[in-house]
Amino acid sequence: MVILTQKRITDNGDGKGYFRHCIDYVYKEKPEPGEELVITRSFGVSCYNPIHTYKQMYAVKKYFGKTGDNPIMHFVISFDNKVQDADTACDYMYQIALHFADDYQVIYAVHKENQGGSKYHGHIMVNTVNYKNGKLYHSGWKELGELAMHVREVTGNYCKPQIKKPDKK
Numbered sequence: 099m100v101i102l103t104q105k106r107i108t109d110n111g112d113g114k115g116y117f118r119h120c121i122d123y124v125y126k127e128k129p130e131p132g133e134e135l136v137i138t139r140s141f142g143v144s145c146y147n148p149i150h151t152y153k154q155m156y157a158v159k160k161y162f163g164k165t166g167d168n169p170i171m172h173f174v175i176s177f178d179n180k181v182q183d184a185d186t187a188c189d190y191m192y193q194i195a196l197h198f199a200d201d202y203q204v205i206y207a208v209h210k211e212n213q214g215g216s217k218y219h220g221h222i223m224v225n226t227v228n229y230k231n232g233k234l235y236h237s238g239w240k241e242l243g244e245l246a247m248h249v250r251e252v253t254g255n256y257c258k259p260q261i262k263k264p265d266k267k
Contacts, residue, residue: 134211246258
């Protein structure tokens with residue numbers, strides 16, 4: 099079973115802290131102890147420099163006047179133990195990220211980390227502002243379910259969606 103987690107941060111002031119942190123995270127060579135970066139790729143933004151990625155995403159937000167709350171959608175896809183090589187994980191993440199690429203700027207990464215037999219997981223960061231029309235991405239259960247179905251089509255495995263709420267301060 100594949101686990102799809104949506105992280106939604108909506109109480110972050112102008113959003114620059116979490117927004118920038120997410121983008122920086124997909125570029126880190128060793129994001130967490132025991133974890134390593136396999137690949138970082140993108141659609142509609144640079145995937146070679148976190149400052150450029152941030153500025154490009156922020157420019158779309160600024161153009162449409164949407165620089166406030168909920169700056170970025172962060173999805174984590176934890177592959178099951180059937181995904182044992184980097185090529186498969188990278189191919190799956192590419193196909194999953196394509197779900198957003200027609201309307202949103204996307205940057206994604208694949209990480210290798212052994213977690214109970216699961217060796218690979220990926221992060222997808224999606225600018226919440228549609229670059230064509232300026233509409234905000236709606237991040238409800240319906241949309242998460244549609245993404246989970248897409249993940250199932252890509253991987254051939256059941257995908258369990260979940261929403262992680264921000265920690266209380």
